[in-house]
Amino acid sequence: MTATGDGPLAVALLTYSTRPRGGVVATLALAEALARAGHRVDLWTLARGGDIGFFRPVDRAVRIHAVPFPDVSDEAVGPRILRSIAILGEAFAAHRHSAARRHSTAQHHSATQQRSAGQQHEVGSWYDVVHAQDCLSANAVDDCVRTVHHLDSFTTPELVACHERGLRRPHTHVCVSAAVAAELAAGWEITATVIPNGVDAARFTAAADPGGPAHAARERWRARLGRYVLAVGGIEPRKGTADLVEAFARLRPRQPGPVSLVLAGGETLFDYRDYRDQVLARAASLGVEPVVLGPVPYEELPALVAAADVFAFPSAKEGFGLAALEALAAGVPVVARDLPVLREVLAGASAAGAVRFAAEPAGFASALDGYLDAAEPWPDRPPDPARVAAGRALARGFSWDVSAARHVSLYRALVRARSAAPPS
Missing domain, CATH: 3.40.50.2000 (Glycogen Phosphorylase B;)
Structure with a gap:
């Protein structure tokens, strides 16, 4: 991993489901395209109702973390949203802390070298980029990139809050079309990078x-x-x-x-x-x-x-x-x-x-x-x-390899900016 060079990046992508919704389809394709380009990709998701994997086979180069999410009978949408955020967030945080402890034990003396290599230095971090693909996963993690696939209008209070936080908390935003980016700018004064999806x-x-x-x-x-x-x-x-x-x-x-x-x-x-x-x-x-x-x-x-x-x-x-x-x-x-x-x-x-x-x-x-x-x-x-x-x-004309390359350009710019920032 290099902050200013062109070495492979470590990327975590997060999505809320293993099932064939449009955003999940796009997340899988992006993960595979990033892996084809030589990057290390971890794909995090909630495995609902006993699911053990995604709705289709995924390239073995992508490492999948399917977090069990058991069904609760007669659970209303609001509590299910809060439980989704909590379970995904706790599993992701635990994994990062465990990885950080292992890394610290092996390379305690090389903090300066790690910084030049572009690794994040918040406690428990080990990804170059954490990229949430929906409002649930953007609520479950801190310090992330967020793709806004579309903007919703909800009435359930927990969903309204999830939607708002999922837009406000991320430090960087991606939209898959200029039209959605314009909506985001008009409604939230948030500027997003437009990177269209690919198509198989x-x-x-x-x-x-x-x-x-x-x-x-x-x-x-x-x-x-x-x-x-x-x-x-x-x-x-x-x-x-x-x-x-x-x-x-x-x-x-x-x-x-x-x-x-x-x-x-x-x-x-x-x-x-x-x-x-x-x-x-x-x-x-x-x-x-x-x-x-x-x-x-x-x-x-x-x-x-x-x-x-x-x-x-x-x-x-x-x-x-x-x-x-x-x-x-x-x-x-x-x-x-x-x-x-x-x-x-x-x-x-x-x-x-x-x-x-x-x-x-x-x-x-x-x-x-x-x-x-x-x-x-x-x-x-x-x-x-x-x-x-x-x-x-x-x-x-819509290529996943092109989309992945544009994501990598954005990721590298973020890594360079973080590497150049003074230690907090």
Whole structure:
């Protein structure tokens, strides 16, 4: 490790879950890209409900610390938030103190040398950088970098406090889009470095290969679901599911044949059962019967996306739009909510018709209808090659290796500044 050179860094990344939420997906990919670049990466997470690892295999070069987080029956959201912060924070602090004691015993005489090597000198510290990926982990650790993937509006008092502290406590902030960075500056007067996420475009492009091994998996989804509009992210207020149901109800009479609305995903720390019940009740009243798949296994998701006729992305709040970019990589057209952040990230594919934006259910229905009509006669009409190429080019432009390199530049600047600071 060197403070001013280009040696490997020791980085701790922290996330609140092992399950496939967007921020967790991004954290895993960043960890692996940093490890590929030769850095030592520890990935800390809470292992909820008996989980023993992440939802997918992780590069063995990344050292995982999955902290057990047992379920408590009938636990409200507020107490669960506080318990999450406490358990993750205590485990992380204990590990750092233990490492510091071992290091001190072995190299007690080399404090000056350690300082020039860029190691932190707070009690119990041994990482060059501690990087929290959400408000829970930013509350659990001190002296950290924080990535703000998106900004939320909560009503639960413990969550409101967690969100605020998770923004105020970190010394350095990263946002994955300029739009979120602008929100952070306007609402909290915090300046963030913008480092976009990457996209595993090759994985989703391969899932759409007509002659590839994923062909059978796509055909299984088609046999089960027929024609379908897909949304990934679960049934949640932030994901705009209620508006999508309204749009789909307007769409159905326009289509000559059956089309399904498929809702996938939904792993979350929060309790959205009331919202889910309301959305499904409204759907029933409109004659809409969505296919609710819930979380889809990691290895099955690309084929599900690639087999869709249209990908719907009606989120009311987003930080980047990873799921939409994965759909574009699979060659699937996207209808997205007309948000500044989604314009920023996705507009590059709109000129070729790979993305359409809509602000309300009527516009969403029209955009979905247009893509479905363009696919007739189904399933024999090939997709528009210019549209597919534009979407894939946009997705390929977001590289995790580039994102990791930009993170490393930021990390090194922080290490240099700390090394140059006078001892406290």
